[in-house]
Amino acid sequence: MSSSDATAGLSNGPKLPPEAARLMRLATYASMATAVILILAKAVAYLLTDSVSMLSTLLDSLLDAAASLVNLLAVRHALTPADREHRFGHGKAEALSGLGQSAFIAGSALFLFFESAGRLVTPQPVVHGAVGIGVMLFSMAMTFVLVLFQRSVIRRTGSIAVSADSLHYVGDIAANLAVLAALVLSSQFGWERSDPIFAIGVAFYIILTAWQIARGSFDMLMDREMPDEERQQIRAIVMANPRVRNMHDLRTRRSGPHRFIQFHLEMDPAMRLTEAHELSDEVEAAVLKAFPTAEVIIHEDPEGVNEGRKTFG
Incomplete structure (x- = not known):
């Protein structure tokens, strides 16, 4: 609007095309459904294998589910039209969601690090390795499909919440690949310490992910300039x-x-x-x-x- 229009009553704020809003909601639903399915599969695999690297990816999926739920609520609030008390809209709810996600993720990474360090000192064999390997292959395929869909939504909407969620899952593919390698080395070759070593690597990756999400959210809350x-x-x-x-x-x-x-x-x-x-x-x-x-x-x-x-x- 021009400056002569700026004070003419209550503005409805910037308009998000209905199709973009629909895609953002659909992306959060898809993320939540994927996280729940992977939690169930990985929980069964962890109970059968007793692998700390499997625990790491299970914990990551639990956090993904929590983050996706926060995203779902944040996106719904962010898409709420501007009102008299919030004339610029509610878009920063996404950034608050991102900060919450980063705190959850960092805390989980610390837990995983200490759990893995204990297994490194006292290694334990991985049992039923074939089950864990099958679950990881399924997890990687499902996650890859979700990331492709999220990337499409991000290109069309620019949503920071969907972007943060997608960053989780891109990292999950790499983390799942590391867990897959750990399971193969431990169960097939008897390299028991590979399990906690790979889990520690995943923990460091999770911390990096938390930092990236926190930085992007902080920039938005502090009104950082566009590129x-x-x-x-x-x-x-x-x-x-x-x-x-x-x-x-x-x-x-x-x-x-x-x-x-x-x-x-x-x-x-x-x-x-x-x-x-x-x-x-x-x-x-x-x-x-x-x-x-x-x-x-x-x-x-x-x-x-x-x-x-x-x-x-």
Whole structure:
């Protein structure tokens, strides 16, 4: 919206296309269903094999289920339309969800590390290794299909909650591969210490995943600017209009799947107010074509104005 529209009553906030909202919900349902199925399969495998590496992947799936449930609630809240108390919408519920996930994940990694360290000192043989191997192959196939679907949703929605969930499952594929190797080495070749060694490796990977999710969530909560490539794209779109003399004070941020873009638009000082408003609408439409889930706020300035405000490029 242009600055003349910004105070005209309660805005509905940025619009997320219905198809994008549907995909985000579907992605959270698929993630939750996958986690529940894998928990049941891995729990049976752990009870039969007594493998600490199997325990590591079972624990990871339990956390995935908890994270997916948090995501489900967060996405539902984030998609709630703007209201009088939250005029910019509820998109940051996704970032809060991400911080909660990172805390759960880090705690589980510490538990797994200490459990594995004990098994490293006192190794135990893995029994019924074939069952564990079969479950891991099934788990990897199911997870791969889920990740492909999540990646498609992320490309179309930009959802940080679905992105964080997908990051879990991408890591799960690598972790499951490590567990598969541990089961083969321990049950088929008698290398008992391979089981806790691989489990410790998975624990470190889980900690790294927690850090990545926490960092992305923190950036959103602290209103980190959109990437430089996207900021340059916005500038190029704005300056492509021949009636625009210049622009300055571009500021951007993200809130869940939404983007907020605001800047000062410099134009001919002799331009009438109605013409300035029309130009702002043209520029806003051009920016929205490239960023359809954004809310654009434009302040009109006469060319060459210097408001003495500190800007960062």
